[in-house]
Amino acid sequence: MSVADEARNIQLGFEGLASNREETVRQTGLNIITDNHTLNTVNFISIITVSLIAIGIALYSATSISRPVRRITERDLSDDALTVQSKDEIGQLIGATNILSEKLQSMLRQIQVSLLLSGCSVAKQDNTVQQSEEKSYVPYEIIDGYI
CATH class of the missing domain: 1.20.5 (Single alpha-helices involved in coiled-coils or other helix-helix interfaces)
Incomplete structure (x- = not known):
């Protein structure tokens, strides 16, 4: 094999590696975007859940405070x-x-x-x-x- 053929094989090998690396980077980017969407969905659901729990606690607290006061004022x-x-x-x-x-x-x-x-x-x-x-x-x- 000649030096030119070896250079051509090395060049094709580097191009294959570059192409493979490019595909890996593209796939990793897509995975990151998909993971980001999943995290956004999980965060949104978590925020809604925590908000509903906080509203429930607030209503319970308000009722437990206002009930005795109402008993006092209505008696x-x-x-x-x-x-x-x-x-x-x-x-x-x-x-x-x-x-x-x-x-x-x-x-x-x-x-x-x-x-x-x-x-x-x-x-x-x-x-x-x-x-x-x-x-x-x-x-x-x-x-x-x-x-």
Whole structure:
């Protein structure tokens, strides 16, 4: 074999390697793009899943906070005291509301007693005034005679 033939074989070998390398690079690029699409899809699904879980946790938290507060705001103060089930801020709020309710009921009882006592006193005063009016009644004929 001649040197030219050997050079030609070497050149064909390098061209084959270059072609093979080019095909490998192209295939690797396609694999990267495919993997990138797969990762984008997985990331999108993960973001949606995490968002839905976060929304669920937020709704649960909001409900667990608002339910006791709603119980406090919708209750009649003359009802029995609410039971304190926790020692957090909501539990403290329920305890304070129970104390407020007890104090208001006590004040209402005191007012009712005062009104009853003053009602009796007013009735006695009305009776006394009526009796004094009856005693001080002078017929008009007598008064006309003096005027």
